[in-house]
Each structure stands twice: as structure tokens, then as C-alpha cells.
Amino acid sequence: MEDDAATRERFCASIAxxxxxxxxxxxxxxxxxxxxxxxxxxDVLLSDLGLPDISGIDVIRYCAIRHPATDIMVISMFEDESHVLASIEAGASGYLLKDAMDDDIEKQIMLLSSGGAPMTPVIARLVLRKFRKEPAPAVDVPPGGALTPRELEVLNYISRGFKYAEVARLHEVSIHTVHTHxxxxxxxxxxxSKSEAVYEANKLGLLK
Incomplete structure (x- = not known):
């Protein structure tokens, strides 16, 4: 379940x-x-969360209740705690970030079907920290005190809903460079997460 045509076609082609x-x-x-x-x-349901009509979480919940044997995996841009935990509580067993995925969706589906729980590393760490009740790692850099002009530009684009690939094209750099920023x-x-970054930057007056 994916509303972006290019992404949907890529997944369909890989599965086919x-x-x-x-x-x-x-x-x-x-x-x-x-x-x-x-x-x-x-046997498997792949679900985006940001759909044009209803939340993917509602679909996950319905599927988990009506078809409890179906393995469900989220593939989304959302990496904030609320979306991740709500998806897992609704019935998802895997959670992958679109921007961090390689093209081998077959491997992730096979892992899910064999009893695994595929998760992008940053999502897995978020889940572990939540259930272990670990504090966020401390940093030595004062919040908002050392963002470079390019990092501020990237953050402003992200806050306006631009995808990483779009930011990379605008700045004529690789998507890896955007990930580094x-x-x-x-x-x-x-x-x-992006939502936390936007919230903190907005609070500090860093966004245009």
C-alpha cells in the first residue's frame, strides 16, 4: 500500500x-x-503511513484484527517515536525507512515471513531505548549552537516536507551527503527524528 507511484512501481517490480x-x-x-x-x-502486507485518505496505522490495525496470520511491515518516511510505536502497537512487525532502504525489498519480506522483525537501525534503536527507558545520549555541542549554513538550509527544506532525494537534487549533491547533514x-x-529536529529548530528560531 503506497501512494507514491514511483515507489509503488519499484516495489511491485522487485516482487514480480x-x-x-x-x-x-x-x-x-x-x-x-x-x-x-x-x-x-x-501472507504479508507492506504499508506506508502517510496516505492521502486515512492513516496507514488504521489499515494495519484492521488487518491485524481481521487477518492475524498476516505479517505486516511499515515502509515510511516517518521516523518519530509516536508513529513507530503506534504502528507496532497496531500490529506491525517490521519498520523500514524509505530513505535508508536498499533496493532488495525481497530480502526484507523473506526475513519478515521467516519470523524476523526487519527494522532500519535507527528505528530499532528507538524501540530499544523506549522499552529500556534509556535517556537520550548526551552531546557536548550546545543545542542549535553550531549548525552550518548548509545544515540550516537542509533543515529548512526538510521542515517544508522535501524528501532527502529532492534536497540532494536542489543542492546538486549525493543523497549520502544529505544523510550526513x-x-x-x-x-x-x-x-x-526529523519531527524532533524541526520542533527544536523552530523553538530556537532557526527556521525561516
Missing amino acids: ASEYLRLVYAAVCGNDMLNWLKDHHA IKNIYVKLAVH
Whole structure:
């Protein structure tokens, strides 16, 4: 379930090319998926969260109740604690960030189906810290005190909803460079997600 056409087509192509997987349905929005799930089921459900009609979490919850044997994995841009924990509580067993994924979705689906819980490392760390009740790691840099002009530009783009790939194109750099800027921003603002970074930057008056 993915509303972005390019991403949806990429996943569908990867699944179609697999000798172990079979695509049974590809929904564009949440309501389409809910209607399909009323009379059908699948071994695995891949779900985005930011859909144009309803939250993917509502679909995850419905699927988990109606088809408890279905393994559910989130593939999303959202990396904040509220979305991650709500997805897991609703029934998801895996959580991957789009910006951190490689092209081998088959490997992640096979891992999920075999009883694993695929998670982007930063998401796994967030979940562990939550359940261990660990404090956020301390940093020596004063919050907001050392952002470079380029980091401020990247942060402003992110706060306006630009994707990492779009920021990379605007600055004519690689997406790896954008990830490095984001990582530096997280450390300097002592945060662990884009939403936290935007909140702290807004509070400090760093956003345009």
C-alpha cells in the first residue's frame, strides 16, 4: 500500500522479479486496501503511513484484527517515536525507512515471513531505548549552537516536507551527503527524528 507511484512501481517490480514472492494486490490509498482486505488476505502486507485518505496505522490495525496470520511491515518516511510505536502497537512487525532502504525489498519480506522483525537501525534503536527507558545520549555541542549554513538550509527544506532525494537534487549533491547533514543536525540538536529536529529548530528560531 503506497501512494507514491514511483515507489509503488519499484516495489511491485522487485516482487514480480522474485521466484519466491507473488504480488496479489497493490493499493494506492488506505480505503482501497480496507475494501480489499474485507474479502481477501495476504501472507504479508507492506504499508506506508502517510496516505492521502486515512492513516496507514488504521489499515494495519484492521488487518491485524481481521487477518492475524498476516505479517505486516511499515515502509515510511516517518521516523518519530509516536508513529513507530503506534504502528507496532497496531500490529506491525517490521519498520523500514524509505530513505535508508536498499533496493532488495525481497530480502526484507523473506526475513519478515521467516519470523524476523526487519527494522532500519535507527528505528530499532528507538524501540530499544523506549522499552529500556534509556535517556537520550548526551552531546557536548550546545543545542542549535553550531549548525552550518548548509545544515540550516537542509533543515529548512526538510521542515517544508522535501524528501532527502529532492534536497540532494536542489543542492546538486549525493543523497549520502544529505544523510550526513541530517546526522550532524541530529547530534547538534540532541534529537533522534526529523519531527524532533524541526520542533527544536523552530523553538530556537532557526527556521525561516
